[in-house]
Every structure is written in structure tokens, then in C-alpha cells.
Amino acid sequence: MGPSCMRAIAPFLLLALGAPTAPSAPVLPVDGHHFVLSVRGVLDRGNRIVITRAQALWSFEPDAAPQSVEIGGVRWAPAGQPVLANAGASRFLPDDVVLGSARLHVREGRDLVGLEADAGAVTVFVDDTPPGGAEYAFDIEFERLGRAAELTVQARIDGSDVLRIEPARLCWQHRYWDPPADVRVNGIAWDVVGRPERKHELLPADVDLRTARIVARSGRDTVCLRQADGAVELLFADDPDGAADYLVTVRFGP
16 A cells, blocks of 8 residues: 555544544434433543442543542542442432443543443443543443333224334224223223224333333233334234233333
8 A cells, every 4th residue: 555545544444543633523313212420530540430320430540540530420539439320419320221221422532541331331442542631521321211100001902903003193093893891991991982082191201112022911912112212102902703802011211
């Protein structure tokens, strides 16, 4: 590869390797399904921050303690207190975040910042190799489970039916054989034949439909769940002769 080619690709190599460029401001979501934890401080040499639901643990070189640290708006001096409890006045992280969903957005920093996450913890690595310390600021974006909620559906089914559940709307789709009877949602009677669609306030506005799971079910044949675009669908199928009663409870959130 000639010198001209190296000059052409050098800017891209420097950016990929974490050269001292000014990170662009991340565009972070502002909604009930995400939480952003902001961290900043003056850091030098190797640092590792392990974040769990219960606490944050900051490890650093003995002669390079982090300075002016804030995490989630909470001031923290890791040199004298390497463990920060996520409780009371020092609470920095809500209980409903999905730790394994963590994504890193670096806002300021002259050297390397990395992140690894799983279901139990988030680990952030910061290594400032030039002499002296420097300002670092980064955001950790989490998905949220949303508040807990339940829907209990009961119906007498003959054939097959689909109940589409949206945050503020229910839609009953009858497919084959006789229409359902005695339909109730959280104890509220519903004439799905005369009014197959209805608005509702049975779920919180910030419900995360992706967390839906069946926690109780009864019936002689099939009742199951599937994810759909912007909704959750309950599937009922009663294949034997006649009709039968079905009862299912779907839980959302933590």
C-alpha cells in the first residue's frame, strides 16, 4: 500500500482506535421505556466501574484516584468510598432497568472507554494513557421494564380467536366456528361480537409489551401468546366438539 493510500485511510484508523477526537453528542431517547445514567469525572490511567442493582464499585490505580465524580447526579469520592450503595440519598439507578440492555454513549474523553453488560452487571472500562488526568463524561442507556400490570381474560371458546392487546386498545378477532361468549377482561364484561374493538385504561401508559408473559392459564385446548408489531396477541383454539371455558392471566413489567 502506497503512502497516498495510507494518508487516505489514516483518519478512519485514528477514529476507530480512539484517537483524541471530540465525541459527537449522542441522541438519546426520551420516553418511558429508557433510562439514561450519566457519569462524569476527572480520570487517570486504568479505571473499572461495576454497576449492579445494589451498588456501584469503582476500582482504580492506587496513585491515580478519580476526582470530581458524579453518577446519576450523585457526588461520589471513590478514593475514600469505593462502593456506592444504590439506596436512599445515593440512589442512582431505578429498579426496573434491564442491565443487559446497557449501551454506551461517550460525550467527552481523550482516550478509551468501553462497556460490557450481562443480566447481572454492567462493567465500564476507562483507561487514560497520556500523562495526567482528563475529563470524561459518558451516558449509559438502559431499557426499562415499565410498571407491573396484569390482564386476566376469561371466555367461552369454540374454534379459534385472537385477542390483540395494545397499550390503550383491545381488539378481538374471531376466526372460526361459533363466536366466543361470556368474555371478561379483569372482570369487566365485553360483548366482543357487537363491539370487537374497545379502548381501555387497564394498563399503565408506559407498559412495556415486550415483557408480556402468561403466568396462569386453564382450558382444555390451546391458549398461548405471541408478540406482534406494537402489540401482544393472545391466541385461543378449542378444537374438540362444542365450546369450553378458558382463563388466562398475562403479566407485564418486572
